[in-house]
Amino acid sequence: MKFIIATQELNFALSKIQHVVAAKSTIPILGNVLIEAYNDEIVITATDLTVGVRYVMEAKILQEGATTLPAKKLAQLVRELTVPHLEVSTNANDVTEIIAGASKFKLNGMNKDEFPSLPDMEGSIHFSIKQSDLKDMFYRTAFAVSREDNRFVLTGVYLKIENGVATFIGTDGKRLSRIQKAISIDSEFKSGYIIPLKAVDEILKNLTEEGEAKVALMQDKIAVEASGTTIVSKLLAGDYPDVNRVIPPSPSTVVTLHREELMALLRQISLFTADTSHSVKFTFSPGELTLAANTSEIGEGSVKMPVDYRGNKLEIAFNPNFYLDILRHCKHERVLLGVEDPFNPGVITDQEEAPIVTSSPVPLFVLMPMRLSEE
Numbered sequence: 001m002k003f004i005i006a007t008q009e010l011n012f013a014l015s016k017i018q019h020v021v022a023a024k025s026t027i028p029i030l031g032n033v034l035i036e037a038y039n040d041e042i043v044i045t046a047t048d049l050t051v052g053v054r055y056v057m058e059a060k061i062l063q064e065g066a067t068t069l070p071a072k073k074l075a076q077l078v079r080e081l082t083v084p085h086l087e088v089s090t091n092a093n094d095v096t097e098i099i100a101g102a103s104k105f106k107l108n109g110m111n112k113d114e115f116p117s118l119p120d121m122e123g124s125i126h127f128s129i130k131q132s133d134l135k136d137m138f139y140r141t142a143f144a145v146s147r148e149d150n151r152f153v154l155t156g157v158y159l160k161i162e163n164g165v166a167t168f169i170g171t172d173g174k175r176l177s178r179i180q181k182a183i184s185i186d187s188e189f190k191s192g193y194i195i196p197l198k199a200v201d202e203i204l205k206n207l208t209e210e211g212e213a214k215v216a217l218m219q220d221k222i223a224v225e226a227s228g229t230t231i232v233s234k235l236l237a238g239d240y241p242d243v244n245r246v247i248p249p250s251p252s253t254v255v256t257l258h259r260e261e262l263m264a265l266l267r268q269i270s271l272f273t274a275d276t277s278h279s280v281k282f283t284f285s286p287g288e289l290t291l292a293a294n295t296s297e298i299g300e301g302s303v304k305m306p307v308d309y310r311g312n313k314l315e316i317a318f319n320p321n322f323y324l325d326i327l328r329h330c331k332h333e334r335v336l337l338g339v340e341d342p343f344n345p346g347v348i349t350d351q352e353e354a355p356i357v358t359s360s361p362v363p364l365f366v367l368m369p370m371r372l373s374e375e
Contacts, residue, residue, distance in 0.1 A: 001065025002089040003037045007081050007100070009057050010042075014075040016229055017046040017053040020202060021071040032068035034115045035088075037061050045118065046071060051199045052118040053206075054230040066112040067094050077105060118232045121223045124216040127185045129166075131226050134215070135207035137179050140329050140363050141170035142200045144177040153238035156194040159217075163187055165361075169243055175322045176243055176366040177329070194240055195222055199233030206231060247358050247366055248347055251338030254354045255284065255309050259335050263327050265303045269293050270320035272301040278321055279370040284314040293320075316342045317370040323348075326365040342372060 014033070022030040025048070034045040042059040045052065067090045078086070083101040090096045094109040138157060146154035151173065158169040164187040167180045199222065206229045207213060213226040223232045269280050272293035283290040289307045294300040316339055327335065330350040338347040338356045349356050350363040358364060 001035075001037050001067060002063040002087075003042060003059045003061045004085055004087050005042060005057075005059040007078065007084060007086050009059075010086065011075075011078045013042075013044050013055045013057055014071070014078060016055045016206065017044055018071050018075050019205070020046045020048055020051050020053045022048040029068060029110050029114045030116075031070060031072070032110055032115070033071045033074065034066065034068050034112060036066040036112070038064045045115075047116060047118060049116060050196065051202055051231065051233045053202060054118060054232070056228050063089075065090060067096055067109045068112055068115050069096055069107050069109045074107060077107075118230075119221050119223075119234075121216045121218060121221070121232070124218045124223070125185070125189060125191075126214060126216040127166075127183045128212045128214050129181070129183055131207045131211050131213045132209045133181055134213050134224070134226075135204060135209070137166075137168045137181060138200050138204050138207075140179045141168045141177045142197060142204070143325055143329055144170035144172060144175050144365075145197050145200075146172035147197075148172070153194055153236060153240050156196045156236045157200050158192065158194050158240045160192045161185060161217075162190045169240075171243060171366075174319070174368050175326065176246065177326070177363070178243070178247075178365075179363045180361040182361075191217070191219075192240060193217055193222060194236035194238065196233060196236055199231060202231050202233075246345055246368075247364070248338065248340055248345060249358055251340050251347055251356060253284075253309075253311060253314060253340070254336055254338045254356055255289070255307050256334050256352065256354070257289070257307060257337055258305070259327050259330055259333060261305050262335075263324060265291055265305055266320045266324050266327075269301050269303055270324070272298050273320060274298070277370070278319045279317045279372075280320045280323075281315060281317045281372060284309045284311070286310055314339065314342075315372060316346065317372050318346065318367055319370060322367055326367065329365075330363070342369060345369065 036043040043056050045054045081100045087099040096107045098105045141157050160167040166183045170177045203224050216223040221234050269291045274295040281292045290304050292302045326348050332352050334352040336349045346367045348365040
């Protein structure tokens, strides 16, 4: 194998795939990247056997072939090189020589035949979607996914396809995020998939605001192709819970809240919450919202903001950090909060005008209340 490639292009490609490389593995070759040269293209592949990334770029191919090289060392070396182009060649013993101007380096590789191939997506169901839309849907849901392995099926983003609509859901049992989008797919098709968080993170890194993404789905794996990069991942096995049971159908009380102002007040009042409870009391009275926290170790705080509330006094407690997470993943100047009573979940939607329609495609977030007595 022998080729000439732009240094910046190779550096960019390695930055795209190196997060997938297994840091510690009992299989040594998983610490390497596969480099293939053919048809005036270089294909670089990395995998940890759960998630795989393939990146394609142009190069001047002088001799076709393939090898694997230690990912970390190669990335570190290329990052330090300042010449515009590199000449790369590999001999029959998988020793790769890299010539950078007057500098010359040799890296010991491993035979490509030992490198595991990425899963075949033959026979998959597939659809295209704007990269910006897919990026938004993963961004709005991944933050709510559980980081605890004891609830394994909640450690991924759930993708449900039904009636030509893709629904993305993330939840850890205490908060929930849901966003929907109509897609071009057979309206009769219906299925659900749990995408592991690591795969979601890799997909997010590779999506841009322009162009289309191609999504291919099989019962046990997913592939997303965008901007020359393909991410292939195994899916999580298990039955995702029916989250519709925790989404209040139509909350009786709906309040419009200024997002930035509420975020500032929540950051202030969260300083007075205990590490064990993280509970802030929301008190709604005519025209006003009061946020209060009181802990014996720290002290107490109370902040107020004007709101369009007209009803009787209403108290409910929420985890301020979870609420802040939700507000960070909203985009409008104002959001709606729908509540029923202190014991049922609150609904937050990224929209400025009532009513809250929980069946609409508007980004929707559900937050479980905390016991007022904990404060």
